[in-house]
Amino acid sequence: MLESSGTDETLMSLDTRDTLKSDAEQSGRAIYGGTMARRGFQQGSLFQRGTRRKVWVARWWEDVIQQDGTLGRLRRSEVIGSVAELPTRRKAMQVMSQRLSSINSGEARPQSIRTFGEFVKKDWMPVILPTFKCATQKHYRYMLDVHLIPAFGNTQLRELTREELQKFLCRKLNSGLSWETVHHFKCGLSKILGTAGEWRYITENVAQRTKLPQRQHGTERAVLTPAHVLGIAANLNEPARSITLLLVLTGLRVGELLALRWGSIDLKARLLRVAETVYDGHFDRPKTKRSARTIPIGTETAEILAAIHPAAVDARALVFASRDGLARSMESLA
Numbered sequence: 001m002l003e004s005s006g007t008d009e010t011l012m013s014l015d016t017r018d019t020l021k022s023d024a025e026q027s028g029r030a031i032y033g034g035t036m037a038r039r040g041f042q043q044g045s046l047f048q049r050g051t052r053r054k055v056w057v058a059r060w061w062e063d064v065i066q067q068d069g070t071l072g073r074l075r076r077s078e079v080i081g082s083v084a085e086l087p088t089r090r091k092a093m094q095v096m097s098q099r100l101s102s103i104n105s106g107e108a109r110p111q112s113i114r115t116f117g118e119f120v121k122k123d124w125m126p127v128i129l130p131t132f133k134c135a136t137q138k139h140y141r142y143m144l145d146v147h148l149i150p151a152f153g154n155t156q157l158r159e160l161t162r163e164e165l166q167k168f169l170c171r172k173l174n175s176g177l178s179w180e181t182v183h184h185f186k187c188g189l190s191k192i193l194g195t196a197g198e199w200r201y202i203t204e205n206v207a208q209r210t211k212l213p214q215r216q217h218g219t220e221r222a223v224l225t226p227a228h229v230l231g232i233a234a235n236l237n238e239p240a241r242s243i244t245l246l247l248v249l250t251g252l253r254v255g256e257l258l259a260l261r262w263g264s265i266d267l268k269a270r271l272l273r274v275a276e277t278v279y280d281g282h283f284d285r286p287k288t289k290r291s292a293r294t295i296p297i298g299t300e301t302a303e304i305l306a307a308i309h310p311a312a313v314d315a316r317a318l319v320f321a322s323r324d325g326l327a328r329s330m331e332s333l334a
Helices: 008-015 021-027 089-104 116-127 134-152 162-174 179-198 226-234 240-250 254-258 299-308
Strands: 002-004 045-049 055-065 071-082 271-274 277-279 282-284 293-296
Touching: 045 089, 055 089, 071 089, 116 134, 116 179, 134 162, 134 179, 134 277, 162 179, 226 240, 240 254, 240 299, 254 277
Parallel strands: none
Antiparallel strands: 002 071, 045 055, 055 071, 271 293, 277 282
8 A cells, every 4th residue: 555745745744854743643553663764764554444453554654666767755655464463562663673683784676556457558578578479479369458457557567466466366277267378377477577677666576475286287189190180171272171181291380381481492302391371361481480491391281382382483472372462360261
C-alpha cells in the first residue's frame, strides 16, 4: 500500500524531523517511530492490525521513479509478520530494521511506480517485441492479452512478488492448461521483468524464483506407418498432397517447406538447402542456427519435385507459391 508524499513542502517537513501526525492518527496504535528521521536515515513506524489474526504492519518512506521519470517519495506499508510469529515488539522491530537496512545504508535503488500493464504496452511491446520472430510475436500478444495483463496489468512492477507469480502459475496449471503453456507464461514473465530490471525500473526479477512442478509426460504418440501416410495423401488435392509427402520424406518444418525456393533445390545432385522459413506471409531465418542446413533427398522426393517443376523457372520463385506468387499459409492447405 503506497501513499504519495504530496508537495515539496511535505518533503521539506520530512527532512526536518517533523512528527507524522497523520500516521499516528490513522493507525491509532503507532508504537514506534512517531517522528521521521532525516531523509538519509529512518526508523519507520510499527503498529498492529487485525482482530482475530493480528499482524505487524511496518511503514516507511521510499524513493521512487515517478511516471514522468523524476524522483519522488512514497510511503510504503507492509505486513512483516503475524503477532503469533513475532510475539514481542522487539522481534517485530528487528524485522522492520532488517527491512530498512538497505534503505538506511544507501544501497537501495529507487524503483518505478509504473504498472505492469503500462510498462508492457508503452515500453516493452514497442521496443522489445518487434525483435522476436513473427510467430513468437503472435504468441506473446495472445499470452499478454489473454493471461498476463488481465492478471497483473494494474499492479506496479515494484509490487510484484514471487508468491503472487507462483500462485498465478499454479492456478493456470490447476485450470487444465498444459505444462508447456504455463511454462511459456513463466518464461514470458521472466523476459518482461528482466527487461524492466535492465532498464532500472526494478531491482529484482522475481519471476526467476518461481518454480513449476516436474513435467508429467503424456501417453506415447502414435506413429503413422508408410501405408497410413499414403492413404492420407491419396485423399488430398494438390498442392496439399505433395506438401504432405515432402514433409514426411524430408523432415522439414511446414514453414521451411512453404518458404522453399527452386534455387535451393539441386535435382541432379539430389540436394535441398533450407535457408528460410515463413509464417503468416513473413519470411525469416530458420528457427535455429542448425536449422539452416543442406540435406540429401531420395528418389521419391526428387520425383515429386520433378513432377511439379515448371519448364522455365525463376530461382527465387517459391516451390509452393499461391496463384499470385506469394507464400501460402498453413490454413490455405486445409
